[in-house]
Amino acid sequence: MSKPTTLHACLTVASLALAGCATSQAPQATATATAPAATPTLTASAATAAPVVSEGRSINVADLDRSVAPCEDFYRFSGGNWLKNNPVPSYATRWGPRNLLNDRIQLQLRQILEEAAANQSAAKGSNTQKVGDFFASAMDTVAIEKAGLTPLQPELSRIAAIKDLKGVQDEIARQKMLQTDAFFRAGVDVDEKKSTQYTVGINQGGLTLPDRDYYFKQDARTETIRGAYRKYLTNMLALLGDDQATAQKNAATIERIETRLAKASRTRVALRDPQSNYNKLTVAELQKRYPTLNPQRLLTSLQLGAAKEVVVGQPDFLAEVDRVLKTEPVGDLKTYLRWQLVRSVAAALPAAFVNESFRYNQVLTGAKQPLTRWKRMLAATDNSLGEAFGQLYVDKAFSPAAKQKALEMVTNIKASMADHIRSNTWMSEPTKAEALKKLSALRVKIGYPDKWKDYSALNITRDSYLRNLLAAREWDYRQEVKKYGGPIDRNEWGMTPPTINAYYNPPMNEIVFPAGYLQPPFFDPNADDAVNYGAIGGVMGHEITHGFDDQGRQYDAAGNLRDWWTPADAAEFTKRTAIVGRQYDAFSPLDSVHVNGKLTMGENLADFAGLTVVYGALQKQLQKQYGSNPRPLIDGFTPEQRFFLSWAQLRRSNIRPEALRQQILTDPHSPDQYRTIGPLMNMPQFYQAFGCQPGQKMVRTDDDRATIW
Template identity: 40%
Template sequence: MRFNVKRFLTSRHALKHGASLFALAAGLMLSGAQAAGYNAGWGFDEAGMNRAVQPGDNFFEYANGTYLKNLKIPGDMSSYGPFRILYELSLSRQKTILDEAAKKSVDQPTDDMGKIGTYYASFLDQKAVDRLGAKPLAADLETIRNVNDGKGLAAAFGSSLKSMAFTTFQIGVEQDQKDPEHYMLMLDQGMSIGVGGGLGLPDTSYYTNPKLADKKKAYQAYIAKMLTLEGWPDAEKNAQAVVDLETALAKVEVPRDQTRDPIKTYNPMPVSELQKLAPDFDWATFLISAGLPAEGLENRKIDVREPAGIKAMATVLKGADIGTLRAWLAFHLGDNAAAYLSSTFYDASFEFNSHTLSGVAQQSPRWKRAVRVTNGALGWALGREYVARYFPPSAQAQITSLVQEVKASFHERLEHNSWMDEPTRKAALNKLDHFAIQVGYPKKWWDYSKLEIRKGDVYGNAVRGVAFNWQHDLDKLDKPVDRDEWGMTPQTVNAYNDPTMNEIVFPAAILQPPFFDPKGDVAVNYGAIGGVIGHEMSHGFDDQGRHYDEHGRLSDWWTKASTDAFQKLADRLGAQYDAQEVLPGAHVNGKMTMGENIADSGGLNLGLQAYHDSLHGKPAPVVHGLTGDQRVFLGWAQVWREKDRPDALRQQMLSNEHAPAITRVNIPAHNIDAWYDAFDVKPGQKLYLAPDQRVKIW
């Protein structure tokens, strides 16, 4: 389980029914680059621009307008753009691997290829799964029926870490943020890390905002449908009670935008103190049921991220009717397990989670779902084969070299930073110098020898996969931190910064067009992958990352003067995003998206700086009538040319730390002086900012 320590380039992939999140318009026989409208001749889709729009009025539209106008989001997608295209390309490549592996499917495989093939082939057998109906849930539902008190609820929550069941409290094993050479338990209220927690709706606002009442009503109907499929009594009555319970929980959770301060959310304490903090829940039973040893448990340290939220949620649960709690557990079991059950379960889940919440019109093919669930259970086994086939050593060397170039440019920018004092500057340079750079794939792979996969046992395979992954985390406790372990498989189209590791990671799947083309235009590459690299580096110095030192320790290494200067700039940047009304009545939350916004601005600045440095004083060539600086900015803009369904976009704005695509292009650009020069942006144009209003952090 991953808490909100890592900073990802995009997190849309993490939403339920990932099929609706990454798209390919037509024909997987095309390369991802061709499908994107990408021009393999020099790396930029010039035809996708809308030159009728002035770049100073809407740079996003100028760079991408024609492409987006003609773009149709595929029926099984909630959005479409470069990330989705490469995700689909990655899926198709993984399908090739899995189709071959499936030919070797056996009853109980022992090697990795046999396991991924058997897992995948079993899931593909829709008819066999449909014949089982709700039978796979029988044992888990019986366990839920036997929950009779608070102790039973705590035991059910704990055992859920090893099954498809459910817990409102999120627990995991992560590095101690003040002692990053050691692991410790982490406890989170749930919603603040975007994984759902005790709430089935994407954000607390879905429970309390009258404008979203239709979604809440649909959610209640979905709960009733799921309970009916499970054979649970009084489905309609229980559905209303479950919604009321989750509404009560939503009202006491700490809001997302108040959970960004890593100092305030670092609250290590022994389990005995947690019990005193939140006495309305049986924490010992919860943890023992999750697999923690009883011996010495009361003294084991656990980092409680939101003490006030945890305490309040425990109180709500204590006051809840036991019948409602059982129905709540039963519903979420079915919701979590729907992908592994008969079509009736999955259809109900899709109708609400994908169609109602995100506007997706149709389900993705079963083979795509099969690839995704195989990834969830055996992602590193699949990743090793993916790297062997699709990521040449030359690509790793090229990207590593480019990362070093961007790092050198960041070093230069820090040296000339105008608002940072010398003590803080010196410490910042030291942190940058200590950045670990990971490209392509990890040095070590997971050992799946203890994970049992059985042919035809779709639900059982999924449960054993969950239990295996959880045990993998538990086994870290009381051991030194493994700095070779990654938090993302190489076939993932993303990148991340891990502040407790002080490292930046670029998986293999993102290192291809339109993000990076070794034969493409240099300036476009610096705007695209250079901007992505700079984005991840900037995360080390955003509103959260700046609190971690060169060793990944949570520490106060900034002077008060530099802290105050940073905060003033961050507040000004946040206000720019707050002012963006992307949908009618829906503004960007500048505080919730602060870290990503700082990283976007820093990333574009660093991509541009690295391009300038690469010229070594020589004039930049003009290509297709576009100057070097213009191509850097356009390369960045092309990366974010995404179209979203309105419901999906609204959901993102309420629950995602990443701002919408249009703001990820326009706001960083209009804070950079060179953008005004490159596109002759003048006062009176919509994006124009006076020089003293432009925010320059990194």
């Protein structure tokens, strides 16, 4: 995609969310006292009347830290023992239930890959042949070492032969096809203001460091990272054949160009404003504004010559790209382009390149050792042949019954969201009508695509991993540009089936849940409803409410970027969400490091609103199941308590300090401990479930409590 991304995922990468808090129908906090010890105090009726059972998958009682009161620190109460007993492994930067599920899925995927790789009689052109040959070539380290840079030589020679600006322009187009990050991102997107058609999009990019601020901050930690970055550049260039003096000179050139691009880049907070990042220009206007880039020629080279208009995300950034092309010597531009190419394929090069990349990432993230090769190459196969590989996975790992159960849960949660919209006390009827229309139009995708991608035009062999990688990238680019001028493909997925994640896509007004996420412990068709609703239900509510968060609410039922709120309702929404922003600004996981409430606003709102809405859906499900009969205790906990415990236990994680600092600077998701407790601190439903009292740390005062849906 050409954007930072329009997919709003539930864990990493770019994300959105919704504003969510206690609704006007939320139960008030009870007067039941909480014992000083951490064991929750049940209401008398629950303790005496409810049947006690221990069947079905429930929360993990052994992981609780009962030395901590749930109303003082629910994150520690719900999973403190697990956190103590599960340090981050040496090959990881963070560790939580998602990693454990990932390990289990990877073992399934590894078996699929190794069987495919062993099957050298698979029909030519079949998914099995392509997946097997890709993985076999990726695992053949002897062949990779022997080949050295030979498979990359045609691309390196192309750059070396550049003699003028025209040659630079041609190489930029070539690298867009090979999906490097040189200078900017470009591709075909759904037009956010006319969602029935595709448009060409151009957005900022071109940096090696994780974010623009890494080029300018002066603290000791950032200086250390910049030092590692310079060493990374120099050593990689030396591996390409530069002598030491030349490598250092070229590294300085790359840093100078990237610093120029960084200075012109918008901050991550500024990138969250969809209106200011939508700037449609005619190709003639583009040509006039950015003559050195020569957009008309660029689009023709990109097989998009038919385009009459382009949506530019950040016009000032593209102006700086134009100035860089005009003022930097051609030789220096070649150096930058060579670097962007090589760093994008380093994982497919000999071990010396792979090791240099890891040493740089060690400083960034604190990782102690790299992942084993088969895990890295499994991820590469998923990235390059995602639906061919995913089809083989789904055949083994995702049942129709699981898909049906997940669809039923989404339907119930949508119904709860509709109730929350109707009962909202501060939203006017015209805005409610538009919100209900949008909710009704929301598309739901579960498990895997109804129509799989056709890889028949992609040739994969066992000859060279690097050639396979480049071929897959070029094939993917050509598939993308084919969409331009055609009808919107509403069957397309932005994640592969084994992915442990989910997303909301605003221009398509859809939520998507890959099969990889719909596995225990996040989802189990045979589990207790309270646990399922607290786990995967929390994710479903999160993604649904992304459509109504500070970003998502700007898109209408058809996915168009259009203001459908009355001015008074929009102002009230902003006023209420500002409380959430202040709450998260105050969270500080490390000395002098605070969560950025503006950067994380969308995800925080989605967590909060989603959990509130899902709680309502669970209550409906429990009423349907038990009516007026007592609801059972499982492992000593009421359904409401199990709901909140399930939510918390699936968000616990240990993380290295280096990775945590990087997350706070670059990730729109708050650290897991605050994703866990942040919503609960605003929910009277939580107070009631655990008998929390005013003055306890998990209980906010009326003035400090956010209330949205």
